[in-house]
Amino acid sequence: MKQNVGGIDRVLRIAVGLLLIILAASGTVGSWGWLGVVVLATGVFSFCGAYKLFGFNTCPLKIVKK
DSSP states (O other), rough: OOOOOOHHHHHHHHHHHHHHHHHHTTTTOOGGGGGGEEEEHHHHHHHOOHHHTEEEEEESOOOOOO
Protein backbone atom coordinates (compact mmCIF):
# COMPACT_ATOMS: atom_id res chain seq x y z
CA MET A 1 0.00 0.00 0.00
CA LYS A 2 1.29 3.40 -0.93
CA GLN A 3 0.84 6.01 1.80
CA ASN A 4 -1.75 8.66 0.99
CA VAL A 5 -2.38 10.16 4.46
CA GLY A 6 0.28 12.53 5.74
CA GLY A 7 1.24 14.94 8.51
CA ILE A 8 -1.57 16.83 10.15
CA ASP A 9 -4.21 14.60 8.55
CA ARG A 10 -2.61 11.55 10.18
CA VAL A 11 -2.39 13.15 13.65
CA LEU A 12 -6.02 14.28 13.48
CA ARG A 13 -7.22 10.83 12.40
CA ILE A 14 -5.39 9.16 15.29
CA ALA A 15 -6.73 11.68 17.83
CA VAL A 16 -10.32 11.56 16.56
CA GLY A 17 -10.22 7.76 16.28
CA LEU A 18 -9.06 7.39 19.89
CA LEU A 19 -11.66 9.90 21.08
CA LEU A 20 -14.49 8.06 19.31
CA ILE A 21 -13.36 4.70 20.71
CA ILE A 22 -13.22 6.13 24.25
CA LEU A 23 -16.65 7.75 23.90
CA ALA A 24 -18.16 4.53 22.50
CA ALA A 25 -16.60 2.40 25.26
CA SER A 26 -17.94 4.72 27.95
CA GLY A 27 -21.43 4.75 26.45
CA THR A 28 -21.40 8.49 25.77
CA VAL A 29 -22.14 7.97 22.07
CA GLY A 30 -23.94 5.14 20.34
CA SER A 31 -22.44 2.16 18.61
CA TRP A 32 -21.51 4.33 15.63
CA GLY A 33 -18.60 5.57 17.77
CA TRP A 34 -16.83 2.26 17.10
CA LEU A 35 -16.14 3.59 13.61
CA GLY A 36 -13.26 5.26 15.41
CA VAL A 37 -11.41 1.97 14.94
CA VAL A 38 -11.42 2.54 11.17
CA VAL A 39 -10.41 6.17 11.55
CA LEU A 40 -7.59 5.19 13.92
CA ALA A 41 -6.37 2.47 11.54
CA THR A 42 -6.22 4.87 8.58
CA GLY A 43 -4.07 7.20 10.69
CA VAL A 44 -1.77 4.48 12.01
CA PHE A 45 -1.18 2.90 8.60
CA SER A 46 -1.16 6.24 6.69
CA PHE A 47 -3.51 4.78 4.10
CA CYS A 48 -7.14 5.63 3.36
CA GLY A 49 -9.11 3.57 0.85
CA ALA A 50 -11.52 6.44 0.18
CA TYR A 51 -8.59 8.75 -0.62
CA LYS A 52 -7.29 6.16 -3.11
CA LEU A 53 -10.74 5.78 -4.66
CA PHE A 54 -11.13 9.54 -5.21
CA GLY A 55 -7.47 10.25 -6.01
CA PHE A 56 -6.62 12.32 -2.92
CA ASN A 57 -3.18 12.39 -1.32
CA THR A 58 -2.09 14.48 1.68
CA CYS A 59 1.46 13.11 1.86
CA PRO A 60 4.21 15.56 0.99
CA LEU A 61 5.85 15.09 -2.38
CA LYS A 62 9.17 13.30 -2.31
CA ILE A 63 11.84 15.04 -4.37
CA VAL A 64 14.20 12.67 -6.15
CA LYS A 65 17.76 13.98 -6.37
CA LYS A 66 19.75 13.09 -9.46
